[in-house]
Amino acid sequence: MMTNAMVAVTRKIEYLASRNKLIYGISALYYRSIVENEVKLAGITPADQVLCIGGGPCPFTGILIHRLTGARVTIVDNDYNCVLCARHLIAGLGLDQHLKVIYADGKDIEVDCYSVIHLALQVAPFEEVFMELERKCRQGTRLLVRLPKKTARPFYSHEGGVFFSDCRYAVHGKSKNVAGTALYIKAGSNYEKSGSVYNVDNRTCYSHAAV
Numbered sequence: 213m214m215t216n217a218m219v220a221v222t223r224k225i226e227y228l229a230s231r232n233k234l235i236y237g238i239s240a241l242y243y244r245s246i247v248e249n250e251v252k253l254a255g256i257t258p259a260d261q262v263l264c265i266g267g268g269p270c271p272f273t274g275i276l277i278h279r280l281t282g283a284r285v286t287i288v289d290n291d292y293n294c295v296l297c298a299r300h301l302i303a304g305l306g307l308d309q310h311l312k313v314i315y316a317d318g319k320d321i322e323v324d325c326y327s328v329i330h331l332a333l334q335v336a337p338f339e340e341v342f343m344e345l346e347r348k349c350r351q352g353t354r355l356l357v358r359l360p361k362k363t364a365r366p367f368y369s370h371e372g373g374v375f376f377s378d379c380r381y382a383v384h385g386k387s388k389n390v391a392g393t394a395l396y397i398k399a400g401s402n403y404e405k406s407g408s409v410y411n412v413d414n415r416t417c418y419s420h421a422a423v
């Protein structure tokens with residue numbers, strides 16, 4: 213119930229931001245330091261293919277990941293109006309060559325071609341989506357998972373829990389609802405790491421993240 217209310221409030225602000233440059237600028241500022249931390253944590257480079265689950269009407273995270281790294285980004289949302297709004301915004305920013313917005317549920321996406329998968333704080337049902345993505349993604353894929361701060365946990369579908377206790381972690385500012393972001397790397401036996409380049413099933417992937 214509270215989770216739905218939080219999604220509705222965030223969406224409302226994002227719809228306003230998509231139509232008003234000032235609100236867009238202020239909202240983007242909220243995300244900027246979070247995304248900078250996440251880019252560093254996962255070592256995202258232009259060679260990465262990034263998937264963002266839960267873009268909303270204003271997919272600030274996907275836009276900032278692209279702007280900070282040059283990586284191509286696919287954004288997914290399971291709300292059709294959010295997808296239409298996000299596509300319109302991205303076309304208006306002239307970024308539609310680099311960012312794609314797909315209408316789908318996060319757990320139904322084919323993830324084989326992505327080297328980084330980002331999960332927004334409001335993705336729900338969190339465990340189901342995370343476990344399905346983790347099962348399908350290739351070895352070495354870096355999953356960035358936003359975790360709510362303690363006081364905001366009732367508003368979100370997950371607390372972080374057991375999945376992320378051994379993960380590297382970026383801590384964000386106290387003023388954010390996002391306490392931090394965990395870097396979960398899909399393990400596997402048949403990859404070899406050498407410097408920032410490693411091989412997954414004979415494909416070359418690039419990462420600065422620890423595996």
Ligand SMILES: C[S@@+](CC[C@H](N)C(=O)[O-])C[C@H]1O[C@@H](n2cnc3c(N)ncnc32)[C@H](O)[C@@H]1O
Nearest residue numbers: 266267268271272273289290291317318335336
């Ligand atoms: C309001 S946004 C916040 C993201 C923010 N704009 C950003 O850039 O990080 C959260 C979105 O996640 C979407 N969402 C939640 N669960 C989802 C799922 N299982 N699959 C796809 N989208 C999901 C909601 O529809 C909502 O629009």
